[in-house]
Amino acid sequence: MSKPIIFHIDVNSAFLSWEACYRVNILGESADLRDIPSVVGGDQEKRHGIVLAKSNSAKKYKIQTGEPLVSALNKCPNLTIVPPNYELYVTSSRALLKILKEFSPLVEQYSIDEAYCDMTGTENIYGTPIAAATYIKDKIYEELGFTVNIGCSSNKLLAKMAGDFQKPNMVHSLFPEEIPDKMWPLDVGDLFFVGRATQKKLRSLGIQTIGELAHTDINILRYHFKKHGEVIYNYANGYDFTPLIDITPQNKGYGNSITIPIDASTASSAKMVLLSLCETVSTRLRADNIKASCISVSITDCEFSHASHQRNITASTNITNEIYTIACLLFDELWDKKTPIRQLGVHTSKLSNDDYRQYNLFDMYKYDKLKKLDSAIDEIRGRYGEDSVKRACFLDGSTNHMSGGIDKAKRTGITKGVE
Numbered sequence: 001m002s003k004p005i006i007f008h009i010d011v012n013s014a015f016l017s018w019e020a021c022y023r024v025n026i027l028g029e030s031a032d033l034r035d036i037p038s039v040v041g042g043d044q045e046k047r048h049g050i051v052l053a054k055s056n057s058a059k060k061y062k063i064q065t066g067e068p069l070v071s072a073l074n075k076c077p078n079l080t081i082v083p084p085n086y087e088l089y090v091t092s093s094r095a096l097l098k099i100l101k102e103f104s105p106l107v108e109q110y111s112i113d114e115a116y117c118d119m120t121g122t123e124n125i126y127g128t129p130i131a132a133a134t135y136i137k138d139k140i141y142e143e144l145g146f147t148v149n150i151g152c153s154s155n156k157l158l159a160k161m162a163g164d165f166q167k168p169n170m171v172h173s174l175f176p177e178e179i180p181d182k183m184w185p186l187d188v189g190d191l192f193f194v195g196r197a198t199q200k201k202l203r204s205l206g207i208q209t210i211g212e213l214a215h216t217d218i219n220i221l222r223y224h225f226k227k228h229g230e231v232i233y234n235y236a237n238g239y240d241f242t243p244l245i246d247i248t249p250q251n252k253g254y255g256n257s258i259t260i261p262i263d264a265s266t267a268s269s270a271k272m273v274l275l276s277l278c279e280t281v282s283t284r285l286r287a288d289n290i291k292a293s294c295i296s297v298s299i300t301d302c303e304f305s306h307a308s309h310q311r312n313i314t315a316s317t318n319i320t321n322e323i324y325t326i327a328c329l330l331f332d333e334l335w336d337k338k339t340p341i342r343q344l345g346v347h348t349s350k351l352s353n354d355d356y357r358q359y360n361l362f363d364m365y366k367y368d369k370l371k372k373l374d375s376a377i378d379e380i381r382g383r384y385g386e387d388s389v390k391r392a393c394f395l396d397g398s399t400n401h402m403s404g405g406i407d408k409a410k411r412t413g414i415t416k417g418v419e
Helices: 014-026 069-075 086-103 129-144 156-163 176-182 196-204 210-214 218-225 227-236 267-287 320-334 364-384 408-416
Strands: 006-011 038-041 051-054 080-082 107-111 114-118 148-153 171-173 254-264 291-301 306-317 341-352
Touching (some): 006 014, 006 086, 006 156, 014 038, 014 051, 014 086, 038 069, 069 080, 086 107, 086 114, 086 129, 129 148, 129 171, 148 156, 156 171, 196 218, 218 227, 254 291, 267 320, 267 341, 267 364, 291 320, 306 320, 306 341, 320 341, 320 364
Parallel strands (some): 148 171
Antiparallel strands (some): 006 114, 006 148, 038 051, 254 341, 291 306
């Protein structure tokens, strides 16, 4: 029986690489974003002004992913900034997965720019894991124009750790017998699932490297980190029994949130955003023939304080007006009516696909009318586009009638995912 062989494939500076390929190969631009100090950044006016991806040249200026664009420009005044194109990224990700599925019957998408491949038993076809990974890496570059890192191992954890070794455009292995030489000397913060807070606490315990963590008494880790201590102990020793899954798991909830372009200081302006969020969430529920019996609303104010409320309802629903009514009630309970609101969210959970409904004698006919109305609107939008029908209250306002102002291309990418 063949030993397990797992590949982790990670696109190098994905958003920026995909932008560069599109601009050079499709638009015919002479400058390659990958060769100059450049970043993909959000819209500063809408307060999404952070670095989403950066070139290697930008790294030399110590520009970090997630930092404000203003800060990045201070470090590099001649920095080239391009806006994100999420529809392009979804298309590029699909193309990547299509190639990977030519080599493996089992491909698990981990994120838009990462995937795992089960290559067990393919040695007689593609050669050693390193040879196979190199062939896949080169094929991706030749056909799609961007580079990837591929990590090879016997489980998902070690493959991902290997893929994070030297970049870009590299293949690395990290099999169990290679752990002492390749993984244990690394800083403990390099271990998957060790965040900044955990790293700081480990350092306070005198644990500096992954090897030191691997040789720490597990009872000490349990005492300080509870269940998480066992997880990082196992990871430090290379233990991971998580299987690859090529089926997208069923949603446990449907929701959406948005950072508002201008702080909402009145209930009416905030509820306009809530309505746009409810429009999108309920549309997604109906598209999947799902109903929810728990509605929640979250608020982040201008001082970055976060709070949320939720409510269970007697009859599961995917009707826009019903979800919006509950959302407004939760909002009124939650907001102090004075602190400006920076971000709003609407989320649903406790899902079911039941077709029946426990009718209330006082709203039976109202529900039937709303159900038919939503179905008609969904059909029109599906045929002529989502902007073909909108509520009159959105006609003269600055709030987008769906998703609270999220760019349509981004919304398309998030909603459709990658096949």
